[in-house]
Amino acid sequence: MPKLELLPAVDVRDGQAVRLVHGESGSETSYGSPLQAALAWQRSGAEWLHLVDLDAAFGTGDNRALIAEVAGAMDIKVELSGGIRDDATLAAALATGCRRVNLGTAALETPEWVAKVIAEHGDKIAVGLDVRGTTLRGRGWTRDGGDLYETLARLDSEGCARYVVTDIAKDGTLQGPNLELLKNVCAATDKPVVASGGVSSLDDLRAISSLVPAGVEGAIVGKALYAKAFTLEEALEAVSV
């Protein structure tokens, strides 16, 4: 059985690595230089970095140059998200050398464009399904964007390669992942799922690991690492069996 992939997160707001609570603007805790954070996760053995331009996601500007610097400094695979919504922002994102991009708002607001880029770029495109209950949220998670399972069926039919599923109610809270949501999404699609939101302990990671046979491929870990609930080395060890 393949092991669960871990993606430590570096979310960038106003040039700083931050963590939010429930994705709410203004709830930031700052953790300093995004480049230093990313390099630290790489040194600790990460195989992936989940890199987010939060200003671009919220529409409060962007950190594009800094994001490109961080992605360019990585020897590991980078999943890049935040504000990738049209040809220009997608081209800039892919030009960083990232392994894949994660589209959120665009999948809700411009489905024809998303179908086109899925057809063009294959598994370089993942879609972030950011949900409250079963309602998708876009534009920095501030606007409703339709039903999770209807959107998933549409994206599946268009050949979307992978989904990054975030329970907004759990994100940044250290309250544990929403395993029911992950199971339900895995039951609704054959495509791999990356879990996001709520990881607080090594047991949470083991619980997500138990869903690998169901279709969970990876887990994004943010607050727990920054709050030193465990180290990345411990996390990688916990999911290695």
Ligand SMILES: O=C(O)c1ccccc1N[C@@H]1O[C@H](COP(=O)(O)O)[C@@H](O)[C@H]1O
């Ligand atoms: O990661 C967060 O904490 C977060 C909070 C609020 C909004 C977005 C957030 N994250 C990432 O942004 C993309 C969506 O960006 P867009 O809608 O495509 O511009 C989402 O997939 C998350 O990865």
